[in-house]
Amino acid sequence: xxxxxxxxxxxxxxxxxxxxxxxxxxxxxxxxxxxxxxxxxxxxxxxxxxxxxxxxxxxxxxxxxxxxxxxxxxxxxxxxxxxxxxxxxxxxxxxxxxxxxxxxxxxxxxxxxxxxxxxxxxxxxxxxxxxxxxxxxxxxxxxxxxxxxxxxxxxxxxxxxxxxxxxx
Numbered sequence: 001x002x003x004x005x006x007x008x009x010x011x012x013x014x015x016x017x018x019x020x021x022x023x024x025x026x027x028x029x030x031x032x033x034x035x036x037x038x039x040x041x042x043x044x045x046x047x048x049x050x051x052x053x054x055x056x057x058x059x060x061x062x063x064x065x066x067x068x069x070x071x072x073x074x075x076x077x078x079x080x081x082x083x084x085x086x087x088x089x090x091x092x093x094x095x096x097x098x099x100x101x102x103x104x105x106x107x108x109x110x111x112x113x114x115x116x117x118x119x120x121x122x123x124x125x126x127x128x129x130x131x132x133x134x135x136x137x138x139x140x141x142x143x144x145x146x147x148x149x150x151x152x153x154x155x156x157x158x159x160x161x162x163x164x165x166x167x168x
Contacts, residue, residue: 073101
């Protein structure tokens with residue numbers, strides 16, 4: 001049986017014997033592993049302590065102020081109950097009549113925001129149905145995917161219209 005470094009590292013981590021375990025004040029068992037391995041992934045708690053180990057994983061990168069602002073703006077639009085397509089949100093974030101962010105920042109925000117575009121299409125479709133204008137399925141799909149309307153993809157528009165008309 002061949003023992004790989006990966007297997008030894010996994011065993012060492014599982015036993016809580018990673019580099020820096022003693023730094024939290026815990027003791028390590030007297031039975032040390034025979035192979036010397038430096039684990040790269042710390043465990044949540046070191047053995048036998050209940051406190052977090054002194055060695056932690058690197059922190060997530062800090063966002064710039066501009067990134068924080070564009071992300072907050074995008075999330076605000078997505079949670080306001082209107083329903084935005086990706087293209088519609090891009091327009092809103094970059095428009096001089098909207099938020100006025102640079103295209104680069106808006107693209108960054110769209111890549112980092114968590115959103116279900118199909119659900120946004122449903123929200124938008126329900127808004128149109130509540131407006132009292134009266135929409136057929138095809139009319140609603142047309143409005144949702146129109147470049148002058150909401151700019152959802154054809155698949156998203158069909159989904160949004162179908163779900164909104166089913167549930168009312």
